[in-house]
Amino acid sequence: MDAQSRERADNIDPADQWVLNPDTGEYELLLSPSTPQSTVPGPRGNAPRGEGGAARRRAAAPQSGRGVPPQRRRGAPEEPLPGRRGRRPAKKKPKAKKALLWTGSGMAFILVAVSTAGYLYLKHLEGNVTTTDIGSAGKSGFSKDEAFNILIIGTDKRTGQGNEGYGDAGSAGHADTNILLHVSKDRTNATALSIPRDLVVNVPDCETTQSDGAKKVIPGTDDVRFNTSLGQDGRDPGCTMRTVKEVTGVEPDHFMMVDFNAVKTLTTAVDGVEVCLAHAVNDKDSHLKLPAGPSKVEGEQALAFVRTRHSWGNQGDLDRIKVQQQFMASLMRKMSSSDTLTSPTKLYKLAEAATKALTVDTGIGKVSTLKDIALELKKVPPKNISFMTVPVRDNPADGVFHKTVIVDSNAAPEVFDAIKNDVSFTAVKARERTEKAAVAARLKGTKSAASEVRVRILNGGAAAGSAQETLTWLQNEEGVTKSENGGNAPAALAKTTLEYAPDQAAQARRLAAIMGLPGSAMKPGKSVTNSQGLPTMTLTLGKDFQEAGEPLGASTKAPAVDKSTADKVNCAS
Structure with a gap:
């Protein structure tokens, strides 16, 4: 029987054997000696200061060939060692404290x-996680304090078991499903804008990084389908991101890309996704067979659901996009449900499936960063996550056979501007109240005389000559004589802005009243120096500027669009 076994047999508390070593500050396990111990008392009084405990332990260490009295059992009176003065037993710490230690x-x-x-x-x-270097097409990192845009790309690449027979088996992986996800700076809302794969666009030149690290510029092409922005001629996701900016004016910060296999693995990881059908479907092309009403799909059946086209609406890609949006909303609800979040097994499966399914840019290639993005998105209430599609119309070049679409030049710019200006497509009440209060506060207060207003005028997207026209009008008709034409702004703006320093607020209110500027156009900031070396405000005429003297009714409301939200269940039709 070893020492530990004997101690247990002798009914000694194991916690009693852990003691604090004053030399090291750590707890050590000291077993009772199992061999004879010296009966000669150790030297007293000659141990260096601070080493008494250690010296006594060394003196008590087993030494061969010398006898020791039998070990004292619990409850037996302690007898003094022969040749040593009797001493009182050491005071033990309470068992509760030892157990706690x-x-x-x-x-x-x-x-x-x-x-x-x-x-x-x-x-x-x-x-x-697979990463792709997209160079300057995206940002190098992720900020939790700013609005962000992520391009989600679903490719038609046939990788993965059982996917070889779908469509073009040799596809390089084109941009088949595309969603530009904008998450607002205050995390009150998000917009998921679908971009049709058959949208006719101009794909710009794009620089790609080859497998050996070398850079190669892929020439752009005009009047081609959006899906060719990826895979065609070796284009990478950075090319798709640049194409999105070319079409919408919104610049994606990062991308996330998945293939067919991701739909199967993610839905399996969460034990299926609820979908709803307005009518029964038996599609011979996708092999989807479901009854009318609610159903749960996962794996192969889930992939068939998002691939089905001929069973919805006019059997085109636009109606399939709506069904895919409904599917994504349902998947988001399932992933964030308490049933998933409280199940370690499901979370483990989901983490494995999600990371294996993803290809992302190097700027967000770390799992910790992907976790941060997920947590930021989780802050957005599902009712404020809007799903919509780029407003389009049939391509007249197709004739009677409508195969492709083009951007609706009347409706689309308003949607793009709303996303660029971080405007919600849902009624975010708290945010609206805050904005209205801030806008009202900027317009209230004393106003300077027009002759005291000092302003520099820049053209930031208005029609050519607008800055000079406005200058002439202000000086000759409104008495703003301390004004000057500053030329073109560094970049175009969707909305006209007036930037001013705190001590120029009275001047800013006067100019806003003269021009009919809304409070949202007033941007507290800093002044600049005019041609005479004096501090001046900066008025930048944006794309919304019409002509001098016409009030600007800049709106913080998004345009009315055909959309759905992530909190509602819709039945595919």
């Missing part, structure tokens, strides 16, 4: 082990 040490070890395992698992997940 024992438990605390164990918990500390467990916490270290868990944190180490968590780190290793995080690195494991990171190894699942």
